Amino acid sequence: xxxxxxxxxxxxxxxxxxxxxxxxxxxxxxxxxxxxxxxxxxxxxxxxxxxxxxxxxxxxxxxxxxxxxxxxxxxxxx
Numbered sequence: 001x002x003x004x005x006x007x008x009x010x011x012x013x014x015x016x017x018x019x020x021x022x023x024x025x026x027x028x029x030x031x032x033x034x035x036x037x038x039x040x041x042x043x044x045x046x047x048x049x050x051x052x053x054x055x056x057x058x059x060x061x062x063x064x065x066x067x068x069x070x071x072x073x074x075x076x077x078x
Contacts, residue, residue, distance in 0.1 A: 003047040010074050017044050018071045021054055024062040 003014035010018070013036065020033040027045060031038045045061055048054040053067035063071065 003044050004051065010070060013040070014044060014048065015071065015074045017041060017048065018053065018063060018067055018074075021061045021063055022068075022071065024060050026059050027061065030061070 003011055003017075005011055013034075016034045016036070017030055020030040025033070027038060027041050030036075030045075031041045034041070036044075045054060045056070048067070049056065049061075051066075052064060053070055054061050055064055056062075
């Protein structure tokens, strides 16, 4: 999973994407906010959803409780 490194920590890309999704966003908006290509954002969104960190409704992605906790932890350790 490209959003999680070998030590089980989120990658910088995953943190950027979670931060962009914090208020809810469609993938095009996430790509614009992060400067990442849309295909990377799509792939990461799938990985983050599988990990239970984000969920989607009507193409809008938002953080789950676990996603908010993971983002806070990543920001505090940076």
